Amino acid sequence: MMKPRIGGALAAMTLAAGMAGPVAAADDTFKIGVITFLSGQAAESFGVPAWNGGKLLVDMLNEGGRLPAPYDQQGFGGMNIEVVVVDEAGGATKQVQEFRNLVQREEVDAVVGYVSSGDCLAVPPVADELKAFTILYDCGTPRVFEDGSYDYVFRTAAHATMDNVSLARYLKSRNFDVPSFAGLNQDYAWGQDSWADFTGAMTQLYPDAEVKTALFPKFGAGQYGTEISALLRENPALVHSSNWGGDLQGFLIQATARGLHERAQLALAAGDHVIPQLQDKMPDGIFLGARGVNGLAAQARGGELKELTDTMWEAYEAEYGTFPVQAPFRMWQALFGLKTAVEKAMAENGGTKPTSEELAAAMKGLSWDAPSGHIEMALADGHQAIQPNAIGTTKWNADAGKMELVDVEYYDARCVNPPEGIKSQDWLAQGFPGAQCD
Amino acid sequence: MRSKLFLGATAAFAVLAAGSVILPDWAMFLCAMALAKGLVCLGIVGMMRGGVVSFGQGLYYCIGAYTATLVANSFGVSDIFLLTLLSALACLLVGMAFGPLLSSYRGIFFAMLSLALSMVLYGSLSKMSVIGGTDGLNIAAPTFLGWAPEGRPLQTALYIYVVAIVVIAGTLMRIYFDSEQGLITLATRDNELRVEYLGASVRNIMTYNYVFGAVLGGIGGTIAALALGHVDPEFAFWTTSGEFVFVAILAGYLSVPAVFVAAIILELVRSFSNLYFPNTWQLALGIFLLVVIVLLPNGLGSLVGRRKGNAA
Structure with missing residues (x-):
């Protein structure tokens, strides 16, 4: 029988895959894994505009000084932001695998993602198992925190x-x-x-x-x-x-x-x-x-967040030739929340890159300003935002x-x-x- | 012959089990999922040997996953052995109900009918908001005869469990394939009428193959659900079934280990293409599939068969 020979090939193959190993981010770089729809029906409506907005904000932050206070510090607390983007298409099974890959193979410092409610239900138990700091930025179902509770998972947008x-x-x-x-x-x-x-x-x-x-x-x-x-x-x-x-x-x-x-x-x-x-x-x-004070409603609102909103609005229009709708706003509020949490954690730990535990402690019950308004992590013991x-x-x-x-x-x-x-x-x-x- | 088989099985187990030590966490999880899916594909390969392909193996994958999840959530059962057994039983019953019906169909009719059954389950589950509808529901991590590991030990235990099942199932299926019944299946592929004239019942054989496929599908689904911690109706969707068929075609019907190798290769290709080509990973996957079909029309197993000069 050929079993040993094929088994040997199998072992060699998996070993080789294992050696194509992770590159952990250096201390002056904060690496985030972003999961959003890049293909399928939700790509045009949510995934692509969300990541267009996110990419723009990451670039602006890395450049530094392009945003009004309190977001005028470069990157996340002075660290450059590095991003790994993964397509959310393919169902919850695939997303659980991709999540593990992001955390264990790519060794990202935080994961930001998920438009689909199914994915938002499937990923949190794994995030807790791996002790990986995770932000759900868009999905709607209230079940995530009403049917479960997680230490390392936060949703920075109100549920549906x-x-x-x-x-x-x-x-x-x-x-x-x-x-x-x-x-x-x-x-x-x-x-x-x-x-x-x-x-x-x-x-x-x-x-x-x-x-x-x-x-x-x-x-x-x-x-x-x-x-x-x-x-x-x-x-x-x-x-x-x-x-x-x-x-x-x-x-x-x-x-x-x-x-x-x-x-x-x-x-x-x-x-x-x-x-x-x-x-x-x-x-x-x-x-x-x-789904929030997003898009046209945010532009019409004015008030004290006008400067922040207009900065993002104009940068988005200049870059993509269209105005931002709900998806980029929800991505922005996630990234602004993450930035606030990272900088809060760094203020507490003496300025080193925060661990997942430190990030989770900083994010819990946090509140911050985003173009979509004042976001408060008010529900589910400080893990679920209202806006x-x-x-x-x-x-x-x-x-x-x-x-x-x-x-x-x-x-x-x-x-x-x-x-x-x-x-x-x-x-x-x-x-x-x-x-x-x- | 038999002793060689057991030697091979033991060696395969040793090689695979070594993975629990050398593989990084993500790769061990990927392999565990691939092997669980490989079990489902092994069921399809069993049918392929008789010349039919089920496009609805997601039906059993899904029944297995949902049985385990619902039993775990309703009765607080978390023992992986018990859950696997219950799911396999559920699939055995459903398989025995549909097997005799499907066994009289061939070719596209068999494929479409099996597909229809799985899509009926998909549609029904999607409508049932009591059990989560399209969002699905979560299942807690399994325990092993009262032992409740966490973190890497949990992943290791799951991996060893699936490896053990894969080796046992693979060995049993090999024995079945080489048995009188299994050889009649192969003969059916060549000339069904002649097999009937020789006095064998092709319908019975086809039913057996289908029921074995059902049980393997249920076991694969249970392990996948426990590893993922989440089930949703996508388990029964045609794209899931299509993936199983693809692995079966990639492997070919000649070799049992090839099925699992094919499953792992597919998962690796998908995972890395997803990472390196986030916008075009489907294209990368598609090209890979095309290349394999063009270069190896009889599947990976034909590499082994060709060298052996023996196609069984």
């Missing part, structure tokens, strides 16, 4: 409950009459959860509103002729959708062609990221969220040739996020106990 609670609050604060509503959401966890959050919030704020229909076309369906017919027939006052990317673009173009937006109010929980693609094909008068949110109404400015957001309402982080110690679904069911809205 905020998106739909804000949308419902926007309707209420604009005195929008909602006798009935319907939903069109993608048939996977994101769409199902968004619809559950939205109906949960509506039950509290509009107890008499009737749910006409809840449609769940397949993820990536692209064709919504049947669904639009159903929506036109049911004739709800409002249509909710958390669709994103090509699915949202397809739905909007097909719905406007058939006049759905004139017969029902469209409310999009996370729709801002398709504006650069759709431009004036995005109809006026849509209620629009951006303010904004909803606005689209209005095409034909003179300037660009989309604007009007009638923007800003919501305090504690108004649209559940307080510590209560699960999002319970918080919705109990009528937002502890919500602080002024």
Whole structure:
């Protein structure tokens, strides 16, 4: 039999692979592993703009002195930032393997990544096992910290409950009459959860509103002729959708062609990221969220974060010829948070590169400013961020040739996020106990 | 012949087990995952010897993974031996239910029907938000007969466990392949009608092969789930099944060890292309697959067979 010979080849091969070993970062370099979608449906909408924004910020930080205080120090506490980028496409199985490779083979000092909720659920146990400091920068599911607790894992963006609670609050604060509503959401966890959050919030704020229909076309369906017919027939006052990317673009173009937006109010929980693609094909008068005070809502906000926001906005426009939407904002708030944590840890340990333990201690309960507002690690024992949110109404400015957001309402982080110690679904069911809205 | 086989198996175990000492952490994990997937592929190879390819082996990979996860989460069972046994049993039952149905189909009909079954499971799991829907759910690290290691010892234990199963399963399958039944399978590939005329039941043989594939798939899925700590419906998705088929084709049906070598090669190529070509790793992987198919149409196993001048 040939077993020994093949076994020998196998051993030689794996040994060779082992010797193509890691290059640990030097003490004056902070190495981060970034995981985001570079291929697949989520690449155009989230992964690529997020990393465009991230790359830009890393370059600006490495150069030093291009950002206003408190981010005027070069790199992370004077250390150069080095980045290894990995594609998030391929599913949770592949991501767990890639995570191990980043930590054990590439020996990164921190991992920043994950748009997909499935990946965000799969990676944290491994991060804790390897004691690897990890930031989840984008994914939505509240389950990460509601079903588990991790020492080395932090999410620097609010979870998705905020998106739909804000949308419902926007309707209420604009005195929008909602006798009935319907939903069109993608048939996977994101769409199902968004619809559950939205109906949960509506039950509290509009107890008499009737749910006409809840449609769940397949993820990536692209064709919504049947669904639009159903929506036109049911004739709800409002249509909710958390669709994103090509699915949202397809739905909007097909719905406007058939006049759905004139017969029902469209409310999009996370729709801002398709504006650069759709431009004036995005109809006026849509209620629009951006999963935080991101994109157009951040630019319209002004205030004390104006300088930071404008610096990033202008650099992004100059570099990529389009304006930044939600994804780069969420990447920025993760990197600014990481920078703040690294520098805090270095102030405490005497200026050497912090270990994972020191980083985790510094990150816990941290708060910092980002272009998207004041971020606080307020939930899950200091591991889950809350952040303010904004909803606005689209209005095409034909003179300037660009989309604007009007009638923007800003919501305090504690108004649209559940307080510590209560699960999002319970918080919705109990009528937002502890919500602080002024 | 038999003693040579056991000698080979022992040597293979020794070589693979040595990996637990010499391999760095990431490579040991990669090998453990590759070997677990290799088990599933070994099941496909068993069917390939009879001339059919299952495009839905993700069905059993997924049933195994979900059985282990649901049992672990509902009843607090964490023993890897018990979980593997339960998953294998679940897959045995499902395999025995579908085996007789599928065994009368050949070629593309067999492939598509098996694919359809796995996609039915994928669709159903995606809809079940009680168990996480498309996001899936987590499973805690396994224990070994009451021993609960952490860190490197846990990875080592898992690796040794999968190596032991791979060697046992590989040896058993080799014995089966060389048995009367196994040789009839090979004959079926050449001329099914003649085999029937000789008095053997091709349907029975095909059912056996399918059921063995089911059990191997379930074991592979259980180990993969325990190693990853997470399961999701992607386990049953056609791309997962497609990957198994690819490994089987890469290995060819001539050699058992080739299956596991092929599985490890695929994982290594994917891992490194992902790192060095983050934007074009699919392209790199695709080119690798094409080159292998062009240069080795009968798979890696043919390298061994050619030298031996013996194709069994």
